[in-house]
Amino acid sequence: MNTSIVSEQQHRRLHPHKFALWVAIASILMMFAGLTSAFIVKSNQSGWRTFVLPNIFWISTVLILASSLTMLMAVKAFKSRGLQQYRTLLGITFALGAAFVICQVLGFEQLWNNNVQFKGASGAGQFFYAIAGLHAVHVIGGVVALLVIFLKSIAGKTKSYDAVPVEVMSMYWHFVDLLWLYLMLFFIILG
Amino acid sequence: MSDTLHIQHEVASHGHSGEPHMHHHKETFISKYIFSMDHKMIAKQFLVTGIIWAIIGGLFSVLFRLQLGFPDQSFPILETFFGRWAEGGKIKPEFYYALTTMHGTVLIFFVLTAGLSGTFANLLIPLQVGARDMASPFMNMLSFWFFFAASIVMLSSLFTQTGPAAGGWTVYPPLSALGLASQGSKSGMDLWIIAMTLFVASQLLGGLNYISTILNMRTKGMSMTRMPLTIWAILFTAILGVLSFPVLLSGLVLLMFDRHLGTSFYLSDIFVAGQALPNEGGSAILYQHLFWFLGHPEVYIIILPTMGLASEILAINSRKPVFGYMAMIASLMAICVLAFLVWAHHMFVTGLNPFLGSVFVLLTLLIAIPSAIKVFNWITTIWRGNIRFTPAMLFAIGFVSIFISGGLTGIWLGNSTIDIHLHDTMFVIAHFHIVMGVSAFFGMFAGIYHWFPKLFGRFMNNTLGYIHFWVTLACAYLIFWPMHYQGMAGMPRRYLDKSSWVSFSQFHSLDAMITVATIIAFSVQLMFVFNYFYSMYKGRRVRSQNPWGATTLEWTTPIHPGHGNWEGEIPEVHRWAYDYSKDGRDFIPQTEPVGEDESAH
Numbered sequence: 001m002n003t004s005i006v007s008e009q010q011h012r013r014l015h016p017h018k019f020a021l022w023v024a025i026a027s028i029l030m031m032f033a034g035l036t037s038a039f040i041v042k043s044n045q046s047g048w049r050t051f052v053l054p055n056i057f058w059i060s061t062v063l064i065l066a067s068s069l070t071m072l073m074a075v076k077a078f079k080s081r082g083l084q085q086y087r088t089l090l091g092i093t094f095a096l097g098a099a100f101v102i103c104q105v106l107g108f109e110q111l112w113n114n115n116v117q118f119k120g121a122s123g124a125g126q127f128f129y130a131i132a133g134l135h136a137v138h139v140i141g142g143v144v145a146l147l148v149i150f151l152k153s154i155a156g157k158t159k160s161y162d163a164v165p166v167e168v169m170s171m172y173w174h175f176v177d178l179l180w181l182y183l184m185l186f187f188i189i190l191g
Numbered sequence: 192m193s194d195t196l197h198i199q200h201e202v203a204s205h206g207h208s209g210e211p212h213m214h215h216h217k218e219t220f221i222s223k224y225i226f227s228m229d230h231k232m233i234a235k236q237f238l239v240t241g242i243i244w245a246i247i248g249g250l251f252s253v254l255f256r257l258q259l260g261f262p263d264q265s266f267p268i269l270e271t272f273f274g275r276w277a278e279g280g281k282i283k284p285e286f287y288y289a290l291t292t293m294h295g296t297v298l299i300f301f302v303l304t305a306g307l308s309g310t311f312a313n314l315l316i317p318l319q320v321g322a323r324d325m326a327s328p329f330m331n332m333l334s335f336w337f338f339f340a341a342s343i344v345m346l347s348s349l350f351t352q353t354g355p356a357a358g359g360w361t362v363y364p365p366l367s368a369l370g371l372a373s374q375g376s377k378s379g380m381d382l383w384i385i386a387m388t389l390f391v392a393s394q395l396l397g398g399l400n401y402i403s404t405i406l407n408m409r410t411k412g413m414s415m416t417r418m419p420l421t422i423w424a425i426l427f428t429a430i431l432g433v434l435s436f437p438v439l440l441s442g443l444v445l446l447m448f449d450r451h452l453g454t455s456f457y458l459s460d461i462f463v464a465g466q467a468l469p470n471e472g473g474s475a476i477l478y479q480h481l482f483w484f485l486g487h488p489e490v491y492i493i494i495l496p497t498m499g500l501a502s503e504i505l506a507i508n509s510r511k512p513v514f515g516y517m518a519m520i521a522s523l524m525a526i527c528v529l530a531f532l533v534w535a536h537h538m539f540v541t542g543l544n545p546f547l548g549s550v551f552v553l554l555t556l557l558i559a560i561p562s563a564i565k566v567f568n569w570i571t572t573i574w575r576g577n578i579r580f581t582p583a584m585l586f587a588i589g590f591v592s593i594f595i596s597g598g599l600t601g602i603w604l605g606n607s608t609i610d611i612h613l614h615d616t617m618f619v620i621a622h623f624h625i626v627m628g629v630s631a632f633f634g635m636f637a638g639i640y641h642w643f644p645k646l647f648g649r650f651m652n653n654t655l656g657y658i659h660f661w662v663t664l665a666c667a668y669l670i671f672w673p674m675h676y677q678g679m680a681g682m683p684r685r686y687l688d689k690s691s692w693v694s695f696s697q698f699h700s701l702d703a704m705i706t707v708a709t710i711i712a713f714s715v716q717l718m719f720v721f722n723y724f725y726s727m728y729k730g731r732r733v734r735s736q737n738p739w740g741a742t743t744l745e746w747t748t749p750i751h752p753g754h755g756n757w758e759g760e761i762p763e764v765h766r767w768a769y770d771y772s773k774d775g776r777d778f779i780p781q782t783e784p785v786g787e788d789e790s791a792h
């Protein structure tokens with residue numbers, strides 16, 4: 001892809017797709033910065049209610065950290081032409097990502113049963129649903145992308161040694177991982 | 192993203208019979224005109240969609256001006272067209288608010304953001320930096336189709352039973368958060384939010400592409416400081432959009448939660464029809480912060496591209512290099528940074544801490560400095576130039592003149608003490624319509640007249656262009672100048688009928704005059720639309736590759752460039768974009784190497 005529009009000289013620079021992803025990351029960060037600063041503004045006002053984070057979110061944190069590790073190893077395997085290993089690691093990453101999303105949903109359910117709900121007075125819980133929910137949507141996007149490149153690595157007839165798509169995938173995946181760490185810390189400290 | 196470059200048959204048969212890597216590629220109607228990945232076609236798609244929206248949005252203003260200008264008059268034709276929205280030929284209050292809300296939404300977002308940036312960023316970035324296409328042509332196509340989907344949703348909201356969103360284009364809660372609050376807060380409001388979400392997605396996809404194309408895909412020799420100012424302006428516009436639209440999205444997500452899930456992000460202690468709502472602890476001001484964090488950069492998203500277009504057109508048509516090229520870039524950058532730091536000047540009367548307010552006053556007034564630098568440089572660019580008064584040049588000069596008129600009142604409104612008096616009056620309407628409505632339109636018209644030959648290989652009709660310019664200029668001042676006086680007298684904006692106030696009834700005939708001028712201005716714009724479509728098919732043909740004698744790369748492409756823009760190699764760039772009237776030559780193209788006895792700029 002794009003061989004015709006990326007000239008030799010341009011290959012030495014950052015690949016446009018990677019660059020575009022960096023800009024997209026900045027953009028997504030602005031959204032979460034907006035939401036978390038809204039949280040801070042609101043938390044100083046009267047009628048604010050806090051909540052206790054269910055322990056299951058620690059499990060999901062471990063899952064997504066592990067998935068980042070397997071993603072890292074998958075890229076290494078791809079670059080050293082270890083296709084079989086690459087497939088396995090990609091599959092594990094996908095499974096961990098999906099497990100993360102399931103854990104989040106279970107966590108939301110627990111929180112809901114602990115009487116942190118939408119109705120009535122405003123509070124940290126309502127923000128948590130909105131912010132962690134939006135994060136989960138971004139993870140789901142990543143999980144779908146993982147599934148696509150996983151299926152491609154199995155079913156693809158033509159072998160591609162171009163590392164850029166895999167690297168772009170792993171950049172995004174590390175980003176949603178780090179974003180979750182930030183949100184987790186944020187809610188532990190301020191929630 | 193295809194591996195082959197597509198050239199239209201017409202171009203390929205021009206005599207250059209093919210570099211080895213170019214093939215005749217048969218394009219179907221769908222791949223060429225509908226799901227096109229060619230940046231030039233996408234630019235045309237944005238422009239035509241923008242024109243359609245501009246007609247709709249402009250018509251809305253004519254309708255509510257009828258009400259404001261002739262509040263006692265009945266217009267039976269309105270009932271014919273709008274039925275129960277205008278019973279007895281009089282515009283109903285709900286209809287009036289829906290019209291003003293949609294007028295703002297449509298013109299700000301759909302015309303002056305998507306229609307303007309979408310057109311000129313797509314057309315000019317690859318052509319002026321020397322690239323075959325955008326960094327990701329597929330994402331670029333997606334950007335248009337998200338915009339199209341947003342347009343369809345927004346358009347459909349006009350036809351719902353309870354009508355479109357009607358709480359003002361800023362959709363402040365609690366009005367927008369409670370369906371019970373008004374007719375325009377029901378399904379129309381949901382469709383508004385969905386449409387805007389799609390719109391933000393479109394802007395982000397587009398912005399990503401613009402930035403990565405400008406920074407990564409420039410041709411050999413095209414250093415950043417050799418780029419035309421159009422590209423610099425578009426770069427800063429895209430940065431603003433990519434960093435501020437997501438914040439609007441986060442505000443809208445919370446608004447959706449409040450509307451449908453019963454949360455209390457924005458709602459607190461509200462009674463509707465005698466019933467207390469369970470919401471507690473929410474803050475409507477929070478929404479305003481999130482909204483204006485986009486809302487203020489948004490006005491620069493509108494005006495920066497036109498600043499770039501005007502700089503380019505003024506230099507070309509006065510046959511002089513643009514004055515203070517680096518200062519132009521620096522001031523664009525300063526505006527871009529300050530744009531993020533001034534949003535609370537829209538909120539001086541919300542109970543904002545006066546100390547905080549004074550910080551925002553200072554930052555707001557600082558914007559006068561880069562703006563004044565730009566104005567000074569534009570005037571100095573045309574100073575003693577060999578001016579060619581093409582319609583594009585007239586609109587570019589008009590842009591500068593109107594930007595000054597509107598910018599000066601910005602200094603008034605930026606002072607919180609004066610703003611407390613002028614807030615929510617017609618003065619504000621006059622200010623922002625002149626500084627970002629009319630002047631952005633002038634810049635856009637300048638761009639359309641100037642680059643029409645590149646878009647369609649034909650010229651637009653000049654006579655119609657001159658009529659368009661002079662009538663629009665006169666009407667713009669006739670409409671908005673008197674509004675300043677109304678505003679200073681305290682006349683509020685958004686009111687349906689002010690005739691029962693003794694203090695405002697003195698403005699009766701003034702309001703009627705404004706309405707008449709609005710109708711004239713609107714019909715002249717229809718004439719422009721006619722000129723546009725007529726010239727597309729019947730306009731005078733462009734015979735030479737470089738009809739304006741410009742230095743930039745887009746004029747080194749064939750008259751009808753195919754997908755891939757240049758036949759053969761992309762030209763190399765050796766100099767900046769503004770070598771006009773240098774060393775006794777009228778202009779020196781960017782592709783010409785710097786001679787031995789010549790000093791590089």
